[in-house]
Ligand SMILES: NC(=O)C1=CN([C@@H]2O[C@H](COP(=O)(O)OP(=O)(O)OC[C@H]3O[C@@H](n4cnc5c(N)ncnc54)[C@H](O)[C@@H]3O)[C@@H](O)[C@H]2O)C=CC1
């Protein structure tokens with residue numbers, strides 16, 4: 001650990017505000033990746049959550065204002081609806097050089113910057129929950145005052161738990177619809193297939209094992225082969241066989257179109273959340 005002069009604060013001091021599902025996902029990933037818990041401070045407005053996380057990770061829990069004072073990086077992991085008031089609370093306590101990173105769906109960097117002192121570096125991130133098993137997919141976009149070094153710092157935090165893509169901010173509503181919400185669609189498909197297996201007479205645990213391993217194996221095959229999914233699907237689909245019979249039903253039920261509509265709805269909801277945050281900010 002490098003200690004500069006009389007400053008005995010450990011390096012990489014990170015304040016994580018909002019330690020719910022996604023906040024704990026990031027926190028646990030950093031601890032797994034070897035970050036010193038002494039360099040991380042977290043907050044949550046639910047006292048029972050504070051006690052749980054202190055016990056689980058050995059990190060220090062604090063108030064929002066105390067946590068951000070002197071922090072190198074502040075991660076905001078509250079719901080979009082809670083963002084405006086949180087920004088108002090922490091803005092006076094931030095150092096000018098502190099990097100503020102938001103993981104909230106929708107809320108754009110212009111809105112974040114408007115709630116913070118002029119020139120505060122801001123980065124917006126859309127992560128996902130497979131980061132809990134170090135298979136996360138996160139996309140990041142820089143605000144107007146963030147530098148390549150700031151993006152590198154965020155990448156360093158996120159690569160602890162998976163892959164990171166730097167994207168133009170205009171893509172982030174679509175990213176939210178695809179990879180941010182994506183795990184939920186896949187769990188939904190898994191759930192439906194397990195129930196179908198039970199309907200066909202399989203014991204539930206057998207059906208679950210078949211479906212989960214099939215999902216995992218198919219994802220691995222896609223990644224490792226680099227083949228287009230249509231090619232891999234064709235290889236499973238024997239002429240006049242069982243797969244063709246099943247896929248015909250999925251097409252008849254317009255499952256492909258339903259996926260398109262679902263993701264348009266998620267993208268639109270992300271835009272609505274952005275508009276609501278802008279309105280909260282301007283008091284409209
Ligand atoms: N859950 C997910 O899969 C993903 C969530 N996100 C984003 O992450 C953010 C958090 O989502 P979740 O973790 O799912 O929600 P959550 O409800 O589990 O966690 C939010 C936490 O923030 C705390 N909180 C609220 N206001 C606070 C304040 N002023 N100070 C301190 N703590 C406060 C709440 O007590 C709660 O524990 C959201 O903005 C969401 O859009 C992004 C990608 C994926």
Ligand SMILES: O=C(O)[C@@H]1CCC=N1
Nearest residue numbers: 104105176180181182
């Ligand atoms: O459902 C949500 O709004 C959040 C953002 C992406 C995943 N969960």
